[in-house]
Amino acid sequence: MFESVGRGTARALDEVGFAASLFGQSAFWFALGSRRRQPVRAGTIFAQMVQIGSGALPIATLLSATIGIMLAIQSIETLRLFGAESFAYIGIGLSITREFSPLIMGILLAGRSGSAIAARLSTMTINQEVDALRVIGISPVRFLVAPSLIAMLLVLPALTMWANLVGLGAAGLFVSASLDLSFAAFVTDTIRILTANDLLQGLGKSFLFALLIVLIGVVNGASVKGGAEGVGAATTRAVVQGIAAIIVTDMIFALLIAL
Amino acid sequence: MSTAIARHRQAHTAGEPVIEVSGLHAHYGQRQILFGVDLIVKRGEILVIMGGSGSGKSTLLRHLVGLEQPTAGTIKLLGQDLHDLPPLEAMALRRQMGVAFQGGALFSSLSVAENIKLPLREHVRLDEKTMDIMARLKLEVVNLAGFGDLMPSELSGGMLKRAAVARAIVMDPKLVFFDEPSAGLDPVVSSALDNLILRLREAMGITIVVVTHEVESAFKIADRIAILDQGRVLAVDSVKAIRSSRNQRIQNLLNRVAEEEQIEPAEYLRRLTGTPATPDHASI
Numbered sequence: 001m002f003e004s005v006g007r008g009t010a011r012a013l014d015e016v017g018f019a020a021s022l023f024g025q026s027a028f029w030f031a032l033g034s035r036r037r038q039p040v041r042a043g044t045i046f047a048q049m050v051q052i053g054s055g056a057l058p059i060a061t062l063l064s065a066t067i068g069i070m071l072a073i074q075s076i077e078t079l080r081l082f083g084a085e086s087f088a089y090i091g092i093g094l095s096i097t098r099e100f101s102p103l104i105m106g107i108l109l110a111g112r113s114g115s116a117i118a119a120r121l122s123t124m125t126i127n128q129e130v131d132a133l134r135v136i137g138i139s140p141v142r143f144l145v146a147p148s149l150i151a152m153l154l155v156l157p158a159l160t161m162w163a164n165l166v167g168l169g170a171a172g173l174f175v176s177a178s179l180d181l182s183f184a185a186f187v188t189d190t191i192r193i194l195t196a197n198d199l200l201q202g203l204g205k206s207f208l209f210a211l212l213i214v215l216i217g218v219v220n221g222a223s224v225k226g227g228a229e230g231v232g233a234a235t236t237r238a239v240v241q242g243i244a245a246i247i248v249t250d251m252i253f254a255l256l257i258a259l
Numbered sequence: 260m261s262t263a264i265a266r267h268r269q270a271h272t273a274g275e276p277v278i279e280v281s282g283l284h285a286h287y288g289q290r291q292i293l294f295g296v297d298l299i300v301k302r303g304e305i306l307v308i309m310g311g312s313g314s315g316k317s318t319l320l321r322h323l324v325g326l327e328q329p330t331a332g333t334i335k336l337l338g339q340d341l342h343d344l345p346p347l348e349a350m351a352l353r354r355q356m357g358v359a360f361q362g363g364a365l366f367s368s369l370s371v372a373e374n375i376k377l378p379l380r381e382h383v384r385l386d387e388k389t390m391d392i393m394a395r396l397k398l399e400v401v402n403l404a405g406f407g408d409l410m411p412s413e414l415s416g417g418m419l420k421r422a423a424v425a426r427a428i429v430m431d432p433k434l435v436f437f438d439e440p441s442a443g444l445d446p447v448v449s450s451a452l453d454n455l456i457l458r459l460r461e462a463m464g465i466t467i468v469v470v471t472h473e474v475e476s477a478f479k480i481a482d483r484i485a486i487l488d489q490g491r492v493l494a495v496d497s498v499k500a501i502r503s504s505r506n507q508r509i510q511n512l513l514n515r516v517a518e519e520e521q522i523e524p525a526e527y528l529r530r531l532t533g534t535p536a537t538p539d540h541a542s543i
Contacts, residue, residue, distance in 0.1 A: 129364050131364065132360055135356075136378045137350045137354065137381065
């Protein structure tokens with residue numbers, strides 16, 4: 001048993017090292033690729049952004065509206081115990097911007113795009129497409145990883161901002177309807193208590209989550225073993241690890257901020 | 260074989276070395292795959308590397324094209340060691356070689372023509388029109404004219420391999436590697452691919468290294484055959500010499516594979532479907 005634990009640990013460390021090197025290489029190609037006549041192409045980044053973002057938009061909207069309403073229901077319910085339901089906007093505003101938007105959007109993209117990255121990369125590895133790239137003299141990191149990484153780093157924070165807007169809007173509608181307040185009052189109250197810091201906290205997290213999603217997807221995709229079953233296993237691992245990493249990181253982030 | 264072609268081959272095999280492998284040791288993890296391989300490929304020749312499964316021939320190929328780093332020993336392509344070169348020069352060397360992978364390894368997200376244009380797009384500055392023309396020319400060379408707009412998933416196995424050849428030669432390389440060109444193809448298509456390999460050498464003077472386990476195809480295209488066995492080079496010699504070799508291991512290799520190929524069609528069908536090839540009329 002000790003042996004399998006040891007091997008698992010060694011493998012995990014290996015993967016973390018691999019992820020770090022992928023990140024370093026992506027940064028390298030992004031910064032210096034054009035000097036080596038191997039630029040990270042804007043067109044590829046844009047195509048990736050469209051793929052990650054536009055498809056996720058409807059479900060992202062639905063989820064953030066749902067979360068907003070859910071939070072509004074719970075906040076009003078709990079605060080009613082103290083007769084303080086008119087302060088519901090405080091809890092709603094802070095938890096949506098700091099926690100729920102980045103978390104839910106992160107989990108959504110880990111499921112949607114993290115899996116897609118792992119599936120694509122593992123299929124390409126099995127079909128020797130990655131070998132073909134290297135033989136042609138194209139760095140696979142520059143050609144496949146860097147565009148996805150940059151696209152994700154741009155799209156996830158943008159989606160998080162969108163989720164803030166939709167979530168707060170939906171919560172506002174529910175609060176104003178059930179407490180007989182005007183929507184405008186909810187908006188002014190929320191703007192008054194929200195600081196730039198709250199938004200930045202959420203955005204900072206979404207950057208971190210974007211990094212985790214892509215690197216975990218790529219590490220699992222690139223270390224695929226076997227044929228078609230390997231692709232399935234790599235994809236599953238990417239999603240499970242991605243979501244777990246996001247939730248754990250979120251907790252650590254909250255702890256560090258609180259300290 | 261006509262004497263003209265024989266003389267042509269003679270002239271080619273007299274060329275200077277294009278690939279020099281010396282003392283190549285290779286490992287996958289803990290397992291040693293290659294044990295001190297020495298090999299020379301001369302300019303303009305077609306060298307076929309043969310061996311059974313597990314002989315290390317795929318590993319040798321991966322080292323030759325620079326996908327793996329040797330544990331020990333050196334590999335010189337066109338006089339240069341790929342692993343010792345600074346990035347830009349390594350890139351220049353890569354431009355002079357092409358690889359046709361076993362399953363084609365075309366990028367599934369790009370059309371056939373875009374696949375062929377990719378090396379051009381990455382390595383040289385050309386306008387779109389010139390690249391189109393070059394892609395079309397290479398597609399004609401491999402008899403795939405008019406298929407450029409299709410996606411790789413729309414091509415058959417043989418067409419995929421030919422498209423991969425077009426991509427491998429688009430930069431007009433001096434050196435082209437083939438990984439199992441006949442694998443998974445029927446005899447007619449496989450023979451057409453053999454002819455294509457011969458034509459590339461005749462028309463473009465490319466030095467060609469082919470890894471295969473198909474005896475018939477090896478005899479047809481090779482100037483010289485290198486037999487790999489358990490990670491060591493057993494022999495490197497002309498087709499004639501290899502054929503008449505008294506070495507038992509070489510004969511085993513040649514005969515075993517030959518036997519597999521000479522199955523009667525009916526027998527082949529029976530093995531394929533697991534049913535008798537001759538229908539049992541009594542049961543109808």
